Amino acid sequence: MDNLCTGLCTLLLDGGFDAGLAQFLSLLVGVLLVSGVPLITVILLIWVERKVAARIQDRIGPNRVGPIGLLQTLADMIKLLSKEDITPTSADRLLYNAAPLVSFASVVLIWAVIPFTPFHYGVDLEIGALYFVAIASFGTLAIMVAGWASNNKYALLGAFRVVALLVSYEVPLVFALLAPVMLAGSMSLLDIVNAQSGMWFVILSPLAFVIFYVSSQAETGRAPFDLIEAESELVAGFNIEYSGMKFGMFFAAEFLHVFTNGILMAILFFGGWMGPLYYESPLIAFAWLGAKGGLIYLTTLWLRNTVPRLRIDQIMAFNWKCLVPLSIANIVAVSLALKVLQELDLAPRQLIGAGIGEMLPTTVVMLLINGAIGLYLLGILRRRGQEARREFQAASQAYAAAPAD
Amino acid sequence: MELNAVTIGFAVFTIFTLGGGFGVVTTRNLFQGTIWLMVSLFGVAGYFILLSAPFLAAVQILVYIGAIAILITFAVMLTRSVTRIKVRYIRLLPSFIGSLLVFLILLFGITVPIFGGQLPEAAPQTVASTRDLGAALVSEHGYVVPFMLASVLLTGAMIGAIFIARDEKA
Amino acid sequence: MNVLHEWAFIGVFAILAPVFPALPIVIARLFRPRKPNALKSSTYECGVETIGDTWVQFRVQYYIYGLIFLVFDVEMVFLFPWAAAYNEMSLFGFVAGFLFIFLLTDALFYAWKKNALDWK
Amino acid sequence: MVPLWMYLAVAAALFSLGVFGVLARRNAVAILMSVELMLNAVNINLVAFWRYSETGTDLLLNGYAFTAFVLIVAAAEAAVGLAIIITVYRNRRSVIPEEATALKG
Numbered sequence: 174m175d176n177l178c179t180g181l182c183t184l185l186l187d188g189g190f191d192a193g194l195a196q197f198l199s200l201l202v203g204v205l206l207v208s209g210v211p212l213i214t215v216i217l218l219i220w221v222e223r224k225v226a227a228r229i230q231d232r233i234g235p236n237r238v239g240p241i242g243l244l245q246t247l248a249d250m251i252k253l254l255s256k257e258d259i260t261p262t263s264a265d266r267l268l269y270n271a272a273p274l275v276s277f278a279s280v281v282l283i284w285a286v287i288p289f290t291p292f293h294y295g296v297d298l299e300i301g302a303l304y305f306v307a308i309a310s311f312g313t314l315a316i317m318v319a320g321w322a323s324n325n326k327y328a329l330l331g332a333f334r335v336v337a338l339l340v341s342y343e344v345p346l347v348f349a350l351l352a353p354v355m356l357a358g359s360m361s362l363l364d365i366v367n368a369q370s371g372m373w374f375v376i377l378s379p380l381a382f383v384i385f386y387v388s389s390q391a392e393t394g395r396a397p398f399d400l401i402e403a404e405s406e407l408v409a410g411f412n413i414e415y416s417g418m419k420f421g422m423f424f425a426a427e428f429l430h431v432f433t434n435g436i437l438m439a440i441l442f443f444g445g446w447m448g449p450l451y452y453e454s455p456l457i458a459f460a461w462l463g464a465k466g467g468l469i470y471l472t473t474l475w476l477r478n479t480v481p482r483l484r485i486d487q488i489m490a491f492n493w494k495c496l497v498p499l500s501i502a503n504i505v506a507v508s509l510a511l512k513v514l515q516e517l518d519l520a521p522r523q524l525i526g527a528g529i530g531e532m533l534p535t536t537v538v539m540l541l542i543n544g545a546i547g548l549y550l551l552g553i554l555r556r557r558g559q560e561a562r563r564e565f566q567a568a569s570q571a572y573a574a575a576p577a578d
Numbered sequence: 579m580e581l582n583a584v585t586i587g588f589a590v591f592t593i594f595t596l597g598g599g600f601g602v603v604t605t606r607n608l609f610q611g612t613i614w615l616m617v618s619l620f621g622v623a624g625y626f627i628l629l630s631a632p633f634l635a636a637v638q639i640l641v642y643i644g645a646i647a648i649l650i651t652f653a654v655m656l657t658r659s660v661t662r663i664k665v666r667y668i669r670l671l672p673s674f675i676g677s678l679l680v681f682l683i684l685l686f687g688i689t690v691p692i693f694g695g696q697l698p699e700a701a702p703q704t705v706a707s708t709r710d711l712g713a714a715l716v717s718e719h720g721y722v723v724p725f726m727l728a729s730v731l732l733t734g735a736m737i738g739a740i741f742i743a744r745d746e747k748a
Numbered sequence: 749m750n751v752l753h754e755w756a757f758i759g760v761f762a763i764l765a766p767v768f769p770a771l772p773i774v775i776a777r778l779f780r781p782r783k784p785n786a787l788k789s790s791t792y793e794c795g796v797e798t799i800g801d802t803w804v805q806f807r808v809q810y811y812i813y814g815l816i817f818l819v820f821d822v823e824m825v826f827l828f829p830w831a832a833a834y835n836e837m838s839l840f841g842f843v844a845g846f847l848f849i850f851l852l853t854d855a856l857f858y859a860w861k862k863n864a865l866d867w868k
Numbered sequence: 869m870v871p872l873w874m875y876l877a878v879a880a881a882l883f884s885l886g887v888f889g890v891l892a893r894r895n896a897v898a899i900l901m902s903v904e905l906m907l908n909a910v911n912i913n914l915v916a917f918w919r920y921s922e923t924g925t926d927l928l929l930n931g932y933a934f935t936a937f938v939l940i941v942a943a944a945e946a947a948v949g950l951a952i953i954i955t956v957y958r959n960r961r962s963v964i965p966e967e968a969t970a971l972k973g
Contacts, residue, residue: 278765296754310644340817358835486867493865603889629919645818653950657957673891681884689876712829716841729851735944736819736855739951
């Protein structure tokens with residue numbers, strides 16, 4: 174959008190506008206264009222989410238409002254608009270009202286740095302990768318504030334559990350993020366995409382992708398990590414006191430966050446807009462990004478609807494005793510292998526602009542290392558699973574053998 | 579001082595920083611105090627951006643709003659009777675006079691006489707990138723010793739804090 | 749000025765981002781009914797009267813997770829520039845980064861050994 | 869551009885607010901938060917000096933790197949400080965520093 178902004182700016186300047194005002198107006202148009210993408214997608218996403226969930230559960234899903242239920246979200250919005258908005262008397266009014274806004278804003282703000290095509294993006298920050306992690310931390314704080322400001326035991330308990338989950342899974346997420354940054358030698362998302370011209374990072378570092386995928390699923394509070402919506406335990410968790418449109422905002426934020434994570438993964442690991450013919454037209458590049466992000470998004474929906482919820486102690490143990498050590502091992506392995514290959518002149522010093530041919534030895538070595546670590550991990554997990562099953566069987570036999578009172 | 583993006587940003591972030599700081603020292607409710615602290619530190623992050631240090635701004639938000647805010651909130655909830663303290667302040671008047679004196683000395687004793695004359699144009703346009711920082715952190719001519727010390731400090735802090743905070747009975 | 753221009757974009761975005769969700773909430777004010785009563789706006793606990801203070805005592809495990817997270821979060825501060833400078837780094841710098849990661853991993857293993865990572 | 873002294877003035881004000889909080893607040897957590905304010909005032913100064921004087925010389929990154937180290941120290945201080953407060957609270961049911969007198973001679 175940068176070129177568009179400057180173009181508009183000069184146009185306005187020629188039209189006799191004040192310099193500062195022209196700059197501001199062009200910025201405003203740019204922001205509206207960029208933010209339009211997530212705001213329009215979110216309306217579609219809610220429909221997709223419900224339709225996919227319904228199909229997986231062998232239902233039809235929304236099909237009454239509009240063709241194949243496409244307008245269902247609009248109908249829901251009208252319904253939510255007309256719902257009474259109850260603020261509990263004991264709530265902290267200011268923080269209570271601010272929390273859903275911050276929650277939604279923290280997701281939309283991520284889109285400022287997402288490169289849609291090689292030339293169309295909000296901004297290309299030097300610290301892009303760090304930026305979206307930092308912005309996401311506002312979402313965590315918003316949940317904490319929502320839980321506290323409701324002044325409700327369940328809300329506070331739910332918020333505590335969710336925040337503990339979110340901060341825990343942020344560690345492997347950020348460690349996994351280090352791998353693309355290291356491979357590209359830059360934190361700018363544009364550079365990271367450009368560095369994948371030779372080989373996608375998902376092939377160079379599949380483990381990092383898996384870690385990122387799992388922890389971003391947890392970051393959005395989706396099953397199997399859905400402590401956020403543990404209806405059976407916490408009567409809906411931190412948002413229990415919210416109603417009407419404010420409640421809707423938390424959910425819109427969640428849906429959008431899942432899709433945003435899909436797009437981010439497409440950018441970080443699947444080459445973003447890269448694909449056949451992407452240089453022909455920005456629309457094709459944009460379509461590639463959307464297709465990749467959408468596919469990843471669909472797999473998260475699939476996972477969400479088919480995997481049962483884990484207990485909180487299992488979730489925490491899985492994170493701290495499996496994902497975090499794995500992500501550290503992964504980063505050590507990636508950096509070590511790449512350094513050795515670079516010293517042996519088998520890998521290009523700069524991945525930006527590297528061809529497939531140059532990347533071949535690196536790819537093979539990286540795949541082998543990742544495979545070895547992955548197999549080792551699977552072995553450990555299998556042994557742990559067998560142990561757990563044996564313990565469970567012993568316990569159930571002891572229970573069956575015990576004399577009934 | 580003309581009106582442009584930088585000056586507007588400076589004014590806004592000053593309101594954030596000082597307003598948040600004021601909230602921290604005056605509010606009785608510690609949870610709200612934490613939020614005020616975050617408002618204040620967000621303003622500080624804004625200054626970092628105005629001063630062309632976006633990396634530090636991101637780190638400020640990541641460390642303070644992402645982690646320390648959560649940590650303080652957890653601690654506030656763990657020490658429940660914190661909110662029951664009837665008296666908010668002790669030695670209110672002497673503290674007020676003392677801090678006012680500190681402010682006046684800092685402002686009119688050091689800042690204005692020494693740096694008041696420095697022109698705004700003194701700021702150079704070349705700014706270091708994050709990559710330079712990364713290279714400097716681990717180079718033998720750079721900051722490798724503090725880098726390692728930071729690592730030791732963090733390890734020590736984590737081990738120590740876990741050792742202190744762990745509930746022996748549980 | 750170029751860097752600041754980028755951040756001006758982020759600034760305008762940050763001002764507008766909370767406005768997007770605020771708009772429907774404000775618009776809803778025009779349509780929605782407003783008939784609050786004491787029962788409706790009381791604290792919701794499945795219909796049971798709420799007993800005692802909201803600020804029940806929490807377990808210290810939350811704090812310990814927060815603490816470990818904080819330490820790792822701060823570690824990122826240093827690892828990100830290190831990773832960004834990776835390609836033009838000398839072997840010395842590379843080893844220094846490794847040592848850094850190793851020391852922090854040490855702390856994680858201490859926590860593991862002390863069972864501080866278990867949800868009790 | 870904003871002149872350097874304005875950044876320093878804001879930092880001085882923030883520092884004084886922190887001093888006031890440390891001296892006058894009764895609650896240990898509030899005192900810790902005030903200490904964080906003071907550390908951040910220092911950080912504003914460091915970055916401002918770096919931006920306005922250092923980038924023109926050979927010492928390109930001193931202020932920048934130093935700020936990052938102050939951030940680390942602040943984080944470590946918060947972690948250990950809060951852990952101590954939690955432990956003192958657990959043992960004495962109090963978060964008022966004046967009441968923790970077990971080690972007083």
